[in-house]
Amino acid sequence: MEHDPNGSGPSPTQPLAEFYREQFPLVVSYLLKLGADRAEAEDAVQNAMEMLVRHPEGIRSRAAWVRVVARNNWIRAMRRHMKAMPAGVACNDVEREGGRSPSNTDPADVIRQITEQEDAVRMIRSLPPTQREILALAFDGYRPAEIAEITGSNSSAVRANLAHARRRLGRLLTDRQALRTLGTAA
Structure with a gap:
């Protein structure tokens, strides 16, 4: 290419x-x-x-x-x-799409993977729209300067939004793991 x-x-x-x-x-x-x-x-x-x-x-x-x-x-x-x-x-x-699994995959693993994908989509969708858009562009490999040009904002605002989005997703993941730990301890 x-x-x-x-x-x-x-x-x-x-x-x-x-x-x-x-x-x-x-x-x-x-x-x-x-x-x-x-x-x-x-x-x-x-x-x-x-x-x-x-x-x-x-x-x-x-x-x-x-x-x-x-x-x-x-x-x-x-x-x-x-x-x-x-x-x-x-x-x-809530996105209801999941991928097809190979026939040798344990159905429980497939269900767990689909659930984790749905959880990830929910977490990303919980972000404010600007952070969600900037994070999606970053996932696609765009640099902050390119994201700024695409979104019409400045590079420092893009970097700040990326940092806020990552922190929020980190907190959501930590909360999710804590809930799982509590669930298995019960």
Whole structure:
């Protein structure tokens, strides 16, 4: 794969089909980390990729641009969805997706793994939206300066939000482990 000269991602000269194959699952994963369900994420990313194909000119970093456009597509779709919902109806924001397991895997291990994944998703979703977004971009390998450019904030704010998010997740993990220890001691 060809990269930008600064090493931050795919080159603008990379063929679009290759870019799509490489980036589609990564951007879907990014939206899942932000709180989208799989169908919402895939729709938002597909729409962003179509926009890129129609208007590729002037885009300096296609990977960053697609993430921003996909995020904005997802947010707009959620707003439309929320407006269309009858009053008093709550959305279930817990991701129910788990992977398939090899046939030689102990079912108890698979259940434990799915439960841990759901717990991790719940913990990440408990973060404030800004911290969740910045953490998702960091998981995707973006540096604070790149995250600042994507989100429109400054690098020091990005670093502070990353530190706050990591501390909060650390506390949540510590609390979770303490609860498990109490549960096994009973």
